[in-house]
Amino acid sequence: xxxxxxxxxxxxxxxxxxxxxxxxxxxxxxxxxxxxxxxxxxxxxxxxxxxxxxxxxxxxxxxxxxxxxxxxxxxxxxxxxxxxxxxxxxxxxxxxxxxxxxxxxxxxxxxx
Amino acid sequence: xxxxxxxxxxxxxxxxxxxxxxxxxxxxxxxxxxxxxxxxxxxxxxxxxxxxxxxxxxxxxxxxxxxxxxxxxxxxxxxxxxxxxxxxxxxxxxxxxxxxxxxxxxxxxxxx
Numbered sequence: 001x002x003x004x005x006x007x008x009x010x011x012x013x014x015x016x017x018x019x020x021x022x023x024x025x026x027x028x029x030x031x032x033x034x035x036x037x038x039x040x041x042x043x044x045x046x047x048x049x050x051x052x053x054x055x056x057x058x059x060x061x062x063x064x065x066x067x068x069x070x071x072x073x074x075x076x077x078x079x080x081x082x083x084x085x086x087x088x089x090x091x092x093x094x095x096x097x098x099x100x101x102x103x104x105x106x107x108x109x110x111x112x
Numbered sequence: 113x114x115x116x117x118x119x120x121x122x123x124x125x126x127x128x129x130x131x132x133x134x135x136x137x138x139x140x141x142x143x144x145x146x147x148x149x150x151x152x153x154x155x156x157x158x159x160x161x162x163x164x165x166x167x168x169x170x171x172x173x174x175x176x177x178x179x180x181x182x183x184x185x186x187x188x189x190x191x192x193x194x195x196x197x198x199x200x201x202x203x204x205x206x207x208x209x210x211x212x213x214x215x216x217x218x219x220x221x222x223x224x
Contacts, residue, residue, distance in 0.1 A: 004154075042115065042200065042216040043155075090154050099143045099204045101212060103154030 003027065006091050006104035012112050013078065013085060021076045021107045023091030031094040032074035033101065036060060036087045043090065049074055078109060086110050118201055118215025126223050131188040133218040135201035143204040144184035145212070146175050150197045158199075159186070188220075196222050 004025045013019045023032065031050045035043040045058030049068040063082025068074055078085045091104040116135045125131060135144070143162055147155035159170050161177035161184060168175055172189045184203075188195055201215040 006154075040219075042118075043214045045211075048211075088152075092154070099212075100145065100157055100160055101202070102157070105154050106152065108152070 004091060004093055004102060004104035006089075006107050009105070009107060011107055011109045013109060014112050016080045018077055018079050019085075019109065021078070021089055021091075021109070023074045023076065023104060024072055025074075025091075025093045025104075026072060027093055027095065027102065028071070029093035029095045029102075030071070032068070033092040033094070034058075034064070034066065034074070034076045035090040035092065037090060037106075038087050046076065046089075116201055116203055116213055116215040118218055120218060121216070122219040122221065124221050124223055125191055127191060127193060129191055131191055131195070131220060132185065133199060133201075134183060134185045135203070135215045136183040137203060137213070138182065139203075139205065139213075140181040141203035141213075142181075142206045144175070144177050145202040145204070146173075146184070146186050147200045147202065148197050149200065149217075155200055191220075191222060193222055196220055 007022045033048040034046040037043055044060050046064050047058055047066040049055035052068055052071050055066050055068050065077045089107045092101045094101050116137050118135045145160050146158045148158050149155040159168050159175040164181045165179050166177040175186045198217045198219050200217045202212040
């Protein structure tokens with residue numbers, strides 16, 4: 001089945017630790033996105049990438065980093081500089097001829 | 113970043129009731145999208161609207177692209193328990209590199 005796979009579903013981070021959230025898509029979509037969602041709130045854009053080897057900061061990029069070495073993959077690293085990382089993280093992708101965004105099932109990150 | 117004004121923030125309704133929610137903006141949009149998010153999952157696209165005045169249905173759901181292009185409405189008829197969740201609107205402007213602007217969501221709760 002085609003889709004977007006995020007892993008792991010749940011992740012725990014110790015203070016001072018970097019953690020990486022995985023996002024893989026087999027939809028052959030060009031653009032990929034990372035959003036952060038806090039309880040009871042909407043979606044805030046962290047980073048996005050429209051083509052391989054290129055990515056742009058969103059509204060809340062500080063404390064996060066990404067890479068786009070392959071079209072299928074867009075991993076997000078939550079660095080130790082992100083002081084409030086507990087949130088639900090959503091990865092999404094968009095095909096070149098569509099304005100419809102498709103989402104993965106999310107990763108819940110919590111701080112130990 | 114910019115956000116759409118989505119209302120109401122939450123709704124408590126009886127099963128079988130009709131539901132209405134809307135999103136407004138001071139900016140014109142080219143596309144309106146409506147998503148539903150179940151707890152612990154990623155949002156799923158319900159309806160996409162592409163022209164001012166367009167009225168589109170998906171089962172018991174009907175959405176409209178406002179004539180002014182600054183707003184959109186979602187109606188759910190005869191609500192059932194599985195309609196519970198958070199509904200998000202998103203607007204797309206072609207002159208902003210096709211970035212989605214999100215509403216904060218409407219949480220639908222069905223009273224037992």
